[in-house]
Structures are given as C-alpha cells and as structure tokens.
Amino acid sequence: MAFEGLAERLQSTLKKIRGKGKVSEQDVKEMMREVRLALLEADVNFKVVKKFVNDVKERAVGQEVLESLTPGQQVIKVVNEELTKLMGGEQSKIASASKPPTVIMMVGLQGAGKTTTTGKLANHLRKNHNRNPLMVAADIYRPAAIKQLETLGKQLDMPVFSLGDQVSPVEIAKQAIAKAKEEHHDYVLIDTAGRLHVDEKLMNELEDIKAVASPDEILLVVDAMTGQDAVNVAENFNERLDITGAILTKLDGDTRGGAAISVKAVTGTPVKFAGMGEKIDALEPFHPERMASRILG
Numbered sequence: 001m002a003f004e005g006l007a008e009r010l011q012s013t014l015k016k017i018r019g020k021g022k023v024s025e026q027d028v029k030e031m032m033r034e035v036r037l038a039l040l041e042a043d044v045n046f047k048v049v050k051k052f053v054n055d056v057k058e059r060a061v062g063q064e065v066l067e068s069l070t071p072g073q074q075v076i077k078v079v080n081e082e083l084t085k086l087m088g089g090e091q092s093k094i095a096s097a098s099k100p101p102t103v104i105m106m107v108g109l110q111g112a113g114k115t116t117t118t119g120k121l122a123n124h125l126r127k128n129h130n131r132n133p134l135m136v137a138a139d140i141y142r143p144a145a146i147k148q149l150e151t152l153g154k155q156l157d158m159p160v161f162s163l164g165d166q167v168s169p170v171e172i173a174k175q176a177i178a179k180a181k182e183e184h185h186d187y188v189l190i191d192t193a194g195r196l197h198v199d200e201k202l203m204n205e206l207e208d209i210k211a212v213a214s215p216d217e218i219l220l221v222v223d224a225m226t227g228q229d230a231v232n233v234a235e236n237f238n239e240r241l242d243i244t245g246a247i248l249t250k251l252d253g254d255t256r257g258g259a260a261i262s263v264k265a266v267t268g269t270p271v272k273f274a275g276m277g278e279k280i281d282a283l284e285p286f287h288p289e290r291m292a293s294r295i296l297g
C-alpha cells in the first residue's frame with residue numbers, strides 16, 4: 001500500500017502529541033525533529049522538508065494553538081494542512097478545451113508506465129467524464145509500444161490511431177488530430193516515445209510534436225518509486241516542455257512517498273493522477289488532502 005513506511009513513522013510521532021492537554025514550544029520542536037527525519041528518510045527533497053518544518057513550527061507554536069482546548073489535535077491539524085498545501089492544496093483537474101478535441105501529450109522516461117497510463121486515462125475519461133478519446137501510438141522506437149497500445153485499445157474497445165513505425169511522430173500527431181476532428185473525438189491522447197534517460201534528441205522530438213499538436217496538456221508520467229529521481233526528471237521535462245501536470249505511477253508500491261510530496265513543491269507542477277496498480281482501472285485523481293490524510297492517519 002502507498003506510503004506505509006512514512007505513514008507508520010509519522011503516525012507514531014504524532015500520537016505522542018495528539019492527546020496532550022498542554023503543548024509546549026519544546027514539545028513541538030521535538031515532534032518536528034522526528035517529522036523532519038521521517039520526511040528525509042522518505043526521500044522528500046531537503047529544501048522542501050526545511051520549509052515545511054519551519055512553516056509548521058511557526059504556526060504550531062502560535063498562541064491560538066497552544067492555548068486552545070485541544071492543543072495536541074490543533075498541532076496535528078496544522079501538520080495536515082501544511083502537508084496538503086505542499087502537495088498542491090486543491091485537486092488539479094484535467095484540461096478540457098473550449099473547442100474540442102482536447103489534445104494531451106503523454107511524456108516520460110521508458111518504463112515509467114506511459115503507455116499503460118495512456119490506456120488508463122482513456123478509460124478514466126470515458127468512464128467518469130463520458131468522453132470519447134482517441135489514443136495515438138507515437139512511440140515508434142520501442143518495438144512493442146505500438147502493439148501494447150493497440151492491445152489496450154482492444155481490451156477497452158477504444159480506437160487507437162497508428163501509422164506504424166516508419167512515419168515520424170510529428171506526422172502521426174498531425175494526422176491523428178485531423179482524424180479526431182473528423183470523427184468527433186473530444187480527447188486525443190498522444191503516447192510519445194520514452195528514453196532511458198533525458199536526452200537532447202528526445203527533447204527535440206517532443207518539442208517538435210508540441211509545436212504541431214499545440215497540446216492543452218503535457219502530462220509527465222513518472223515512477224513514484226524512484227523518489228527524488230522522479231522529481232529531477234520532472235524538473236528536466238518542465239524546463240524544456242512546460243509540462244502542465246504529472247502522473248505518479250506505481251504509488252501502490254511506494255512506501256516512502258518522497259516524489260508524491262515533493263513534485264509540486266519543487267517544480268510547481270501539480271500532480272493530477274496517481275497510478276495505483278497494473279490494472280486498467282487503477283488510476284485515481286490525485287487529491288492532496290486525501291493523500292495527506294492517508295499519510296497522517
């Protein structure tokens with residue numbers, strides 16, 4: 001289950017303060033020392049941890065909290081609110097173009113779960129928003145990617161646009177959007193190529209696709225289990241492409257939570273969805289408040 005290691009540590013730390021009828025500045029300090037260590041061990045970016053600890057301390061040692069009837073609970077409420085804020089505060093929704101189709105570019109490194117997530121997102125849009133998306137196989141380099149998307153399309157009984165692997169991704173994107181207009185698809189999900197690492201060639205190609213597709217969203221798919229590496233990847237992609245959101249995959253196996261907590265704070269890019277398993281319906285909108293409650297119990 002997601003965040004279990006971090007959750008366990010934070011919950012045992014917070015338990016000590018929860019029932020206190022009186023909370024001193026020293027109590028808050030000690031609690032935050034443990035919270036700080038727990039977050040660092042969870043691979044949360046150290047600058048983010050520092051700011052978080054300071055923000056919580058500042059609010060938690062205020063008169064209002066310490067003199068309230070239930071100061072222990074008030075301190076925990078502050079931790080919860082600040083953690084929610086860190087992860088983006090409000091839930092960040094997927095774009096919907098005023099003039100359809102809404103074009104979404106799916107980008108990310110190989111193995112992050114991009115192709116799977118493209119299928120999951122198509123399913124989510126149909127099931128929860130009554131949409132009619134067209135998936136586009138523009139990852140022409142990984143031999144199995146086109147097949148994989150077509151298989152997902154069959155499984156979902158949803159169309160996949162493909163021109164094989166001999167046509168450029170830019171041309172594929174162009175023709176796919178034209179076809180989506182013709183056939184009245186309201187969303188176009190373009191599965192782009194990944195690489196093992198961020199490299200110049202990949203970024204150039206993604207910029208070219210962006211130029212012809214004018215996407216309403218560029219969603220970066222990153223593997224949450226890679227912690228700060230995921231955050232670094234997000235920074236890199238954001239610098240070149242101005243991504244509009246991130247999808248964290250494999251949160252089901254992520255016991256630490258470092259990426260989920262840091263991506264928004266470090267890159268300014270909201271996390272829009274979380275992948276919670278390999279199955280096609282294992283995709284959830286990312287709710288910062290619910291995530292914070294999951295972590296803090």
Ligand code: GDP
Nearest residue numbers: 110111112113114115116249250275276277278
């Ligand atoms: P791509 O190279 O980025 O297109 O990656 P794939 O879509 O092929 O996914 C790589 C692997 O990650 C596959 O085995 C997926 O089943 C798996 N995967 C993707 N998303 C999730 C997730 O949210 N949870 C888990 N446990 N596995 C996932």
